[in-house]
Amino acid sequence: GGSGYLGSHCVQQLLEKGYTVHATTRKLEKAEHLKQLKHADINLKIFVADLLTPGSFDEAFNGCESVLHTASPFFVGGDNYQKDILLKPALDGTRNVLEACRKANVKRVALTASTACVYVWYGKYDETHVMTEADWSDEEAVVKDENWYTHSKIEAEKFAWEFSKRDDCTFKLSVMNPCLIIGPMLQPVLNTSCKVICNFVGMNEIANECKAFVDVRDVAEAHVNQIEKDLNDESWGKRYCLVGGSPHFKEVAGWVKTYLSENDMGAAAEKVPTTVSSKLNPPKLGAPPPHPLKYDVSRSETLLGIKYKPVEESIRSNVASLIELGFLK
Numbered sequence: 021g022g023s024g025y026l027g028s029h030c031v032q033q034l035l036e037k038g039y040t041v042h043a044t045t046r047k048l049e050k051a052e053h054l055k056q057l058k059h060a061d062i063n064l065k066i067f068v069a070d071l072l073t074p075g076s077f078d079e080a081f082n083g084c085e086s087v088l089h090t091a092s093p094f095f096v097g098g099d100n101y102q103k104d105i106l107l108k109p110a111l112d113g114t115r116n117v118l119e120a121c122r123k124a125n126v127k128r129v130a131l132t133a134s135t136a137c138v139y140v141w142y143g144k145y146d147e148t149h150v151m152t153e154a155d156w157s158d159e160e161a162v163v164k165d166e167n168w169y170t171h172s173k174i175e176a177e178k179f180a181w182e183f184s185k186r187d188d189c190t191f192k193l194s195v196m197n198p199c200l201i202i203g204p205m206l207q208p209v210l211n212t213s214c215k216v217i218c219n220f221v222g223m224n225e226i227a228n229e230c231k232a233f234v235d236v237r238d239v240a241e242a243h244v245n246q247i248e249k250d251l252n253d254e255s256w257g258k259r260y261c262l263v264g265g266s267p268h269f270k271e272v273a274g275w276v277k278t279y280l281s282e283n284d285m286g287a288a289a290e291k292v293p294t295t296v297s298s299k300l301n302p303p304k305l306g307a308p309p310p311h312p313l314k315y316d317v318s319r320s321e322t323l324l325g326i327k328y329k330p331v332e333e334s335i336r337s338n339v340a341s342l343i344e345l346g347f348l349k
Contacts, residue, residue, distance in 0.1 A: 021044065021045075021089070021090040022041075022042075022043025022066065022090075023043065023044075023045035023046075023050040023051040023053075023066075023207060024090060024091060024207065025205065025206075025207055025236060026090045026132060026201060026236055026239055026240060027043070027090040027091065028054060028207050029206060029236050029237060029240035030090060030240045030243050031043050031054055031064065032057050032206060032240075033237075033240050033241060034244060035060060035063055035064060036059070037244070038063070040065075041063060041064050041065070042065050042066075042067060042080045042081070042084060043064060043066050043067070043080075044067050044068070044069040044077060044091070045066060045067075045068060046068070046069070046070055047068070048066065048068060050207075050209070051066045053206060053207055053208055054066060057206075067079060071091060071113030071116060071117070072108070072112055072113065072116070073116070074116050074119070075116075076116065076120075077116065077117055077120035078123060081120045081121060081123075081124035081126060082124055083124070084124060084126055085126065085127050085128065085247075086126065086127065086130070086247035087117070087121050087126050087128070087129050088129075088130050088131075088132075088243045088244075088247065089114070089118075089129060089130070089131045090132045091113065105168075106168045106169050106172040107171060107172045107175065110172035110175065110176040111172065111175050111176050113176075114131070114176040114179055114183075115179065118183045121190065121191055122188060122189060122190050122191070125190050126191045127190065127251060128191055128246070128249075128251070128256075129184075129191045129192070129193050129194075130193075130195075130196060130242075130243040130246045130247050131177075131180050131193065131194070131195050132195075132196050132198070132239075133173055133176065133180075133195045133197045133259075134173045134197055134198065134199075135151075135199040135232065135261060135262075135263070135305075135306075136157065136169065136170040136174070137157055137174045137177045138153070138155050138157060138259075138261060139155060139157065139232075139305055139313065140158065140161075140162055140170045140304060140305055141157065141158055141161075141303070141304075141305075141306070142158055142161040142162075142165070142302075142303060142304055143302070143303035143304075143308055144158050144161075145307075146307070146308065147308060147311035147312075147314070149307070149314065150314045150315060150316050151261060151263075151306065151313060151316065152261065152315075152319075153197070153258065153319055157170060157174055159171065159174055162174065177195055177197075177259075180195060181195070192251055192256040192257065193256070193257065194246050194255065194256055194257065194258055194259075194260065195258075195260070196239065196242050196243060196246075196260050196262055197259055197260060197261050197262060198234050198239045198242075198262040198263075199232035199234050199263050200213050200216065200231060200233050200234070201213045201233075201234055201235075201236045201239055202214060202233050202234075202236065202331075202334045202335065202338045203235040203236035203329075203334045203337050203338055204338065204340070205338070205341035205342070208345060210345075214338060214341070214347075217272075217276060217335065217338050217339065217342060218342060218347055220272070220273050220276045220277075220292050221276075221280075221288050221291045221348060222291050223273075223291075223292070223293050224293060225293050225295045225297045226269045226270050226293050226294070226295065226296045226297060227296075227297055227301065227309075228269075228296050228297045228299065228300055228301075228309060228310045229268070229300075229301060229309035229310050230266045230267060230268045230269070230306075230307070230309070230310065230312040230313060231266065231267070231269060231272065232263050232265070232305075232306060232315070233263075233264055233265055233331045233335075234263050234264040234334075235264050235328070235329040235333070235334040235337075236334075238262065238264060238326055238328055241324075242260060242262055242320055242324050242326055245324045245325055245326070246260075254323065255323040258323070260319055260320045260324065261315060261316075261319070262317065262320055262326070263313070263317050263328075264328040264329060264330070264331050265330065265331035266306070266312040266314075266315070267312070267331050270294075270296050272335060273292050273293060273294070274294075275332055275335045275336070275339075276289075276292050276339060277294075279335065279336050279339040279340070280292065280339060280343075280348070283343050288348055
């Protein structure tokens with residue numbers, strides 16, 4: 021998934037390190053921005069591939085030592101999407117990618133999952149519980165709620181771990197579980213997680229809850245650092261929760277308001293609310309509102325060397341990108 025939000029940053033970091041990169045995209049026009057990256061003219065080749073087409077990735081993976089699987093449908097919002105829109109691409113897509121890795125004799129795979137696999141607890145734990153890689157979302161509650169996005173991510177991650185234990189599997193696997201990814205945008209299309217920041221403009225009131233965020237550059241670095249590890253390194257065969265912070269939405273709204281004002285976007289800044297809702301939503305992700313998520317990301321810090329950027333910095337760079345690309349006016 022080289023042309024998406026996270027995929028583009030992975031491609032950029034790999035090119036900057038001097039690697040030859042094969043990036044995949046569903047449509048070539050979606051990957052035009054990758055051609056502008058440093059060293060892309062020499063070391064980047066773009067392939068058209070589709071998650072739902074078996075064999076679609078064979079050509080792209082030919083000769084590759086490592087694969088970063090960053091592509092899977094992502095939606096947030098009140099609507100529950102039908103199973104087939106989310107579950108099939110996540111599960112079949114993961115199967116097709118991993119089969120292509122096996123056929124190409126790939127040695128390393130870093131796969132993007134989500135904290136959706138980890139902390140969708142629906143109040144199973146109180147605010148004192150510390151999220152670690154040992155946690156899994158409550159899949160029974162997820163299915164009962166018809167939360168098909170979360171269900172798709174859980175099923176895809178479980179399938180990947182099962183595949184990695186097969187006798188004919190050629191590669192070592194690690195799985196990255198980031199929370200809501202924000203930060204600078206390289207792609208010209210508005211992605212779902214960055215739209216969350218856009219939505220503060222014109223919002224009636226601020227939700228009385230905290231949200232876990234992580235910078236896209238840190239998530240890309242985790243993937244890249246993993247595939248640079250020796251095959252005998254202890255970092256392989258593990259999950260990694262990737263979280264930069266869990267601020268209250270009031271704090272996030274304040275940052276958005278400030279950065280809009282600093283960028284001569286006073287009219288938009290005025291439309292960012294300051295009033296916090298008196299309503300508390302039922303618990304779903306992580307700690308029950310309004311409490312922040314408690315988390316332990318020491319595994320990624322120790323084994324992958326990640327030093328997380330403050331959420332405030334990520335919001336600042338996200339707002340700058342949204343203004344530059346015309347999504348905030």
